Amino acid sequence: MAGLVVSGTQVSYIGQDCREIPEHLGRDCGHFAKRLDLSFNLLRSLEGLSAFGSLEELILDNNLLGNDLVLPGLPRLHTLTLNKNQITDLESLLDHLAEVTPALEYLSLLGNVACPNELISLEKDEEDYKRYRCFVLHKLPNLKFLDARKVTRKEREEALVRGSFMKVVKPKASSDHVEAPPEHPYTPLPSASRDLTNHRGVLGKCRYVYYGKNSEGNRFIRDDQL
Template structure:
């Protein structure tokens, strides 16, 4: 799609909810900022190729922001959005958890729901087969410690027992990742039998209807386009 062009057939705006999904946008189209910035409370830009959030500052009334299945990385700058309560960043390219949480803490003071599934920053088996439940729980303690107002993290409610544990141990639960040269070491071997995850085809008919949802499960996102369900091990088929 030509940069800056808006496909009106993919655009949907209703009662403060703006959806523009599956259009291969690398940035937020200027036309959306100009026409809908001051009117939008929920913005869904899922299934694009967004690499920058330049222009998001024009959506000052945002309460819900859904950016699943894009190409957002660690260099992204997030604007100050005082009313934002829900942020969904599933299946992007975020690996630096500390830097992300620092920005969220400073710029989204009202945030109560955050989902980071299928990013390297979220250490579970959706992003890394080597991670297990204990890695994921340490991640939760750290995020809850840094963002004490969260009610949901990924697809799971934040319980009072977690809050108490996070208050005591969360500061020391930073997720450490091996250096890049260690990850790609030529001496490292991999098993041919290791299960490989593959995404299901995108339901193009449902684009524009994507909506994050709160749910209770074992750290799997339970939205209509569940990131937890988009990755199926071959041996399970």
């Protein structure tokens, strides 16, 4: 299948402009895939993902996923990146993830309105981002990494005490459609520079985050990799 890259238990289907997960992708790869990268597509739905019941890592950067995002139960999933999608309702997303991804430890939401930092709006600052992190950790206390930053003991303690008061208000809008942010604070790699066998993620200027070199988790560095 054109565009499909398989390496062991890692499956990539990047930059194919697909609007849904191809049925044959799940049929052919779902039974063995532990890592699935569907970045740089046009996904609005994750229907068909239930075929990938053994997933441990799921990369969905640069799609069109919004507040109606529904994941199947993925009990082994520990890494999820949803960078640069159209998610605005943080609380609903976190409640859903708490239910369907109980093993989640690494989450990245950069480039969504739900993640208030300079990548999405110049009106946001580091204090907004700190409040966001506190609320996320209140909802998902088992996270080890959030976006591109390791969760600290101090953040965990603050989330226990203050997290419930840090709810990020969903922006008012006539619909859930989110217009693209200005190009200067957040610019994805041009299509000409993409290597579909080695998704390099998304670059953005921000003083307190670093977007990973490639999409192998955008890439979170775990203790056993140091």
